Amino acid sequence: MTEPQEPEGREEPDRPTRLLAPEEAREVLAARQERGETIVFTNGCFDLIHPGHVIYLEQARALGDFLVVGLNSDRSVRALKGPGRPILAEVPRAWILSALRAVDMVVLFDEETPLELISQVRPNILCKGGDYRPEEVVGKGVVEEDGGRVEILAFHPGFSTTDLISEIRRPVGGEG
Numbered sequence: 001m002t003e004p005q006e007p008e009g010r011e012e013p014d015r016p017t018r019l020l021a022p023e024e025a026r027e028v029l030a031a032r033q034e035r036g037e038t039i040v041f042t043n044g045c046f047d048l049i050h051p052g053h054v055i056y057l058e059q060a061r062a063l064g065d066f067l068v069v070g071l072n073s074d075r076s077v078r079a080l081k082g083p084g085r086p087i088l089a090e091v092p093r094a095w096i097l098s099a100l101r102a103v104d105m106v107v108l109f110d111e112e113t114p115l116e117l118i119s120q121v122r123p124n125i126l127c128k129g130g131d132y133r134p135e136e137v138v139g140k141g142v143v144e145e146d147g148g149r150v151e152i153l154a155f156h157p158g159f160s161t162t163d164l165i166s167e168i169r170r171p172v173g174g175e176g
Helices: 022-034 051-061 074-081 090-099 115-121 140-145 161-169
Strands: 039-044 066-072 105-109 125-129 149-153
Touching: 022 039, 022 066, 022 105, 022 115, 039 051, 039 115, 051 066, 051 125, 051 149, 066 074, 066 090, 066 115, 090 105, 105 115, 115 140, 125 140, 140 149
Parallel strands: 039 066, 039 125, 066 105, 125 149
Antiparallel strands: none
16 A cells, blocks of 8 residues: 555645645744744644534634644654544645645644644744633743743534544444
């Protein structure tokens, strides 16, 4: 079986970057910040994209000019979520995120937290969902020392990757 390849011809004008290494991302983002653009950053596993993710990413994107999503690598997801996760590997997860209109760039990170990545990309705004308190947000100090801020976005109950996986794995009609 061959490794999936990035589909050709998917980049839009003014969206030349989608899945970048941290070093490449920093270069692109620094140039955008020099032009006065506001860089927004969020992160997560995004194992199975559901409506809660889409709503959250659209809200994050609305806070600035360019949304960067730090995506946990497969190893990082396993460390956080345990065996059996992720359901989708990192490249397909990155492709799905990149296809969303709200997402301008995806950067994979292998650590359990995005602190190193946040330190590299230096966003103006760091977002997390409403299940976090500002003081719990990893990277808060890095962003604030640059004059940026942390935004906690509304939590949308009823959407959960863990619940979705449980529902998919539940026997139907007593079969199993």
